[in-house]
Amino acid sequence: MTAQTPSPLSRPFVSLIGAGPGDPGLLTLRGAEALRQADVVLFDYLANPELLRHCPDAETIYVGKKGFSDYISQEQINALIVDKAREGGGKRVARLKGGDVFVFGRGGEEAEACAHAGIGFEVVPGVTSAIAAPAYAGIPVTHREAARSFAVLTGNTKEGGAHYERLSGVDTLVLLMGVRNLDQISTDLIKAGRDPQTPAATVQWGTTPRQRVATGTLATIAGAVREAGLEAPAVTVVGEVARLRDTLRWFDAVPEHHRPLAGRTVAVTRTRDGASALADLVRARGAGVLEVPLIRFAETGNEAALHARLRDLTGVAWLLLTSNQAVTALFTHLRRLGLDARHLAGLRIAAVGPSTARTLAEHGLHADFVPSTPGARHLAAELPAQPGAVTLHLTSQVAEDELERGLTARGVRYERAELYRTEPATLDGGALARLRAADVVTLASGSAARHLAALAGTDLTVAAMGPQTADAAREAGFSRVTVAREATLEALADAAAQAVLHRDGAPSPGR
Numbered sequence: 001m002t003a004q005t006p007s008p009l010s011r012p013f014v015s016l017i018g019a020g021p022g023d024p025g026l027l028t029l030r031g032a033e034a035l036r037q038a039d040v041v042l043f044d045y046l047a048n049p050e051l052l053r054h055c056p057d058a059e060t061i062y063v064g065k066k067g068f069s070d071y072i073s074q075e076q077i078n079a080l081i082v083d084k085a086r087e088g089g090g091k092r093v094a095r096l097k098g099g100d101v102f103v104f105g106r107g108g109e110e111a112e113a114c115a116h117a118g119i120g121f122e123v124v125p126g127v128t129s130a131i132a133a134p135a136y137a138g139i140p141v142t143h144r145e146a147a148r149s150f151a152v153l154t155g156n157t158k159e160g161g162a163h164y165e166r167l168s169g170v171d172t173l174v175l176l177m178g179v180r181n182l183d184q185i186s187t188d189l190i191k192a193g194r195d196p197q198t199p200a201a202t203v204q205w206g207t208t209p210r211q212r213v214a215t216g217t218l219a220t221i222a223g224a225v226r227e228a229g230l231e232a233p234a235v236t237v238v239g240e241v242a243r244l245r246d247t248l249r250w251f252d253a254v255p256e257h258h259r260p261l262a263g264r265t266v267a268v269t270r271t272r273d274g275a276s277a278l279a280d281l282v283r284a285r286g287a288g289v290l291e292v293p294l295i296r297f298a299e300t301g302n303e304a305a306l307h308a309r310l311r312d313l314t315g316v317a318w319l320l321l322t323s324n325q326a327v328t329a330l331f332t333h334l335r336r337l338g339l340d341a342r343h344l345a346g347l348r349i350a351a352v353g354p355s356t357a358r359t360l361a362e363h364g365l366h367a368d369f370v371p372s373t374p375g376a377r378h379l380a381a382e383l384p385a386q387p388g389a390v391t392l393h394l395t396s397q398v399a400e401d402e403l404e405r406g407l408t409a410r411g412v413r414y415e416r417a418e419l420y421r422t423e424p425a426t427l428d429g430g431a432l433a434r435l436r437a438a439d440v441v442t443l444a445s446g447s448a449a450r451h452l453a454a455l456a457g458t459d460l461t462v463a464a465m466g467p468q469t470a471d472a473a474r475e476a477g478f479s480r481v482t483v484a485r486e487a488t489l490e491a492l493a494d495a496a497a498q499a500v501l502h503r504d505g506a507p508s509p510g511r
Contacts, residue, residue: 011039011090014081014114016107018100018126019047023136023207024289026127027051034124038094040084042077046098046129046233048208049434053291055094062430074106078113085119098233100128104154104176128152130174133206133235137213138248146240147171155181155236164192172239179204179234182222189238194218199242204234209288210263211252215245259286260497267438269294269448278442281493292435294451297325298421301397307337309392309417313347316415317389318369322352322376322403324359326394329420331363341365352379353487374487375468380406387411396422400446424451432456440482440499442492446472453477461503463495 015034020026035041035054043052045064052060063072063080072080085093101107101123114121130152134141141150151170155178167173178185179202190196196219204212216224218238225234266287268279279289300306310333313319321327334340341364351357351367353374360367371378380403385391390413393403397418404414427435435441435456443449444465449472452460458477464470466487473481482499484491 011092012085012119013090014085014093014095014110014119014121015124016095016101016110016121017097017124018105018107018128019043019051019096019098020127021099021129021132021207022046022048022205023132024048024050026132026207027054028124028126031124031126034122035094035096037092039091040087041094041096042081042084043096044098047096049431050289050291051096052431053293056293056296058094060428060431074109078110081110082113082117082119085114085117097126098129100126103128103130103152129206129233129235130176133203133211134174134201134237134241136207136211136251137201137203138245138250138253139201139203139237139241140244140248141172141174141237141239141241143241143244146244150174150239152176153178155179155185164189164194168193172237172241175236175238177232178236179225179230179232182225182236185236186218186222189218194238198238199240200236200238201242201245202230202234202236204230204232206235207251209259209261209283209286213245213252215242261439261500262286264288264439264500265290265434265437266496267292267435267441269441269443269452278444278489278492281489282442282496285493285497287496290434290438292427292431292441292452293425294448294455295422296425297329297396298423300418300420302418303333306333306417306419310334310337310339310343313344313392315390316347316392318383318385318391319344319347319349320352320379320383320391320393320395320403321349321356321360322379322393322395322399324356325396326419327351327356327359327363330394333419350379350383352376373466375466376400376403377406377468379403380410383407383412385410385412388413390415392417394419396420398422398447422447424454427455436460439503440496442496443469443473444489444492445469449473449476449478461499463492463499465489465492465495 017031017034032054038055038058040059041055042061042063063077081093081095085091095110097105097107099105111121131141149170150172151167152174155175198218200218200221201213201215202221202225212230214224214228214230261282264287266282267290269292279291283289348368350369351360357367357370371382391407393416407414440461440463442463446469453476461480462473462478463482464473465484467483470481470483482495484495
C-alpha cells in the first residue's frame with residue numbers, strides 16, 4: 001500500500017523524528033518544528049527528555065525499551081501510534097526516536113503501520129549515534145589516510161547472524177547495541193579474518209555529559225569495557241581510525257575544573273517557554289540538563305479593565321515591568337488595541353533587571369531605569385520617583401507585594417494592573433521522577449521555589465539566585481540551599497556546582 005502524502009499540517013498525521021544521539025543541540029530544525037506542532041509525543045529510552053521542551057502542551061507518552069527488558073513491544077508501539085493519530089477525530093503524533101529513524105530504529109515498521117492504516121506520515125532523519133558518538137570521542141569513521149569505507153552493524157545477536165566474512169574489505173566497523181556481546185563479536189571478527197591488533201574503542205552515552213570511552217584492540221576491547229564498567233547504550237568502533245582519538249579528542253578533553261558538573265543532572269526550573277540561557281551555562285560546566293516548567297502563562301482574567309487602563313495612562317509617571325513575560329504581554333495587548341510603542345511616549349519605564357531591559361530593547365524601547373541589583377526590593381528602594389508620583393506595575397495576579405510596600409513607604413503612589421495570569425504547570429509521573437532524581441535544582445525566583453515545593457516536595461538540593469530567593473526557598477521548606485554569590489545566571493550556574501560539591505562532602509559557601 002502506498003503511503004498518503006497530505007500536508008504535514010493535516011490531522012491525523014504522524015512525524016517519525018530522529019532525536020539524535022543524546023546532545024539536545026543535535027536535533028534538527030525540522031524535528032523541533034514537528035515537535036512544536038504535535039498533539040501527542042511518543043518518546044523512547046534514548047531520546048533525551050530535554051527535547052520535550054519543544055512541545056510543552058503536548059501529551060507525552062514514554063514507550064521506551066532498554067536492552068532486552070521491553071517496556072512495551074514494537075507491535076504495541078505501532079498500534080499506539082495509529083490509535084493516537086485517530087483519537088478525537090485526528091491528531092498530530094510525533095514519534096521521537098533516539099538517533100536516526102531508519103538506522104536500527106525500527107522506524108520502517110512504524111512507517112509501514114501508518115501506511116497500512118491510511119494515515120499520512122513524514123520521516124525526519126536524525127543524527128545517528130553510529131557517526132556522532134565516535135565523532136564526540138575524537139574518532140572519524142572515515143579518513144583519507146586510514147579508512148575509505150565504513151559499515152554500521154547491529155551487535156544484537158537477537159537480530160540474527162552478522163556474516164562478518166562479507167566485511168573483509170570494509171575499513172571501519174561501527175557496532176551498535178553490541179556491548180553485551182562484545183566478547184563474542186570480537187572472537188567472530190577475528191575468526192573472519194580481522195587482525196586482533198586492530199585498534200578499537202567503545203563510547204558509552206556518546207555526545208552527552210555522561211560520555212565515557214574505553215580503548216584497546218579488537219582482542220582486548222571487551223576486557224577494557226568491563227574494566228571501565230561501560231554498559232549500554234554504547235557504540236564500538238573497530239578500525240585504524242580509532243588511533244586518532246589520542247590526537248582528535250575534544251569533547252571529553254576539557255580540564256575537569258572547567259566541567260565541575262560533568263556527569264551530573266541539573267534541573268533548571270523555568271517560567272517561560274523556549275530555551276533557557278541558564279541551561280546553556282550549566283551544560284558548559286558539563287551537566288546534563290532537565291528543563292522543568294513550573295508555571296504557564298495565561299490570559300488576564302479581566303482584559304476589559306486592563307485595556308481601559310492601557311488606553312488612558314494619564315497621570316502615570318513610571319511604568320514598572322518586572323519580568324520578560326510582562327514586556328511580551330504588554331506589546332501583545334498594545335497590538336490588540338491597535339497601538340504600538342508610540343503610545344508610551346512621555347512615560348518613564350523601569351525594568352527590574354538587565355534581562356527584562358534587554359527584552360524591552362528587543363521591542364525598540366530603552367529602559368529609563370534598572371536597579372543596581374536585580375529584584376523588586378532594589379527596584380523599590382532605588383527608583384528615582386518623587387513622593388506622590390504615580391507608578392503603574394504591569395504584572396500577574398500573583399505578584400508579590402514587596403515592590404508595593406517599598407514604594408508606598410517612600411510616599412510613591414503604587415497601582416497594579418493584571419497583565420497576564422500565572423498558573424501552575426503539571427508534570428507526568430516520568431517527568432516528576434526525573435526531577436526528583438536530579439543532583440541539584442536551580443531557582444531563579446521566590447515564586448519558583450514555592451511552585452517547586454508544591455509540585456515535587458522539598459527533599460531536593462537547590463541553588464538559589466540571591467538571598468531573597470534563598471529566603472523564599474527556606475520558607476517553602478527546602479533545607480539544602482546554596483546561594484549564588486550574586487543575582488546573575490553565571491553565578492547561579494556556579495552555585496549549582498557548589499551544591500553538588502557540598503553533597504559530595506566538600507564545604508559549600510553561601511549556606
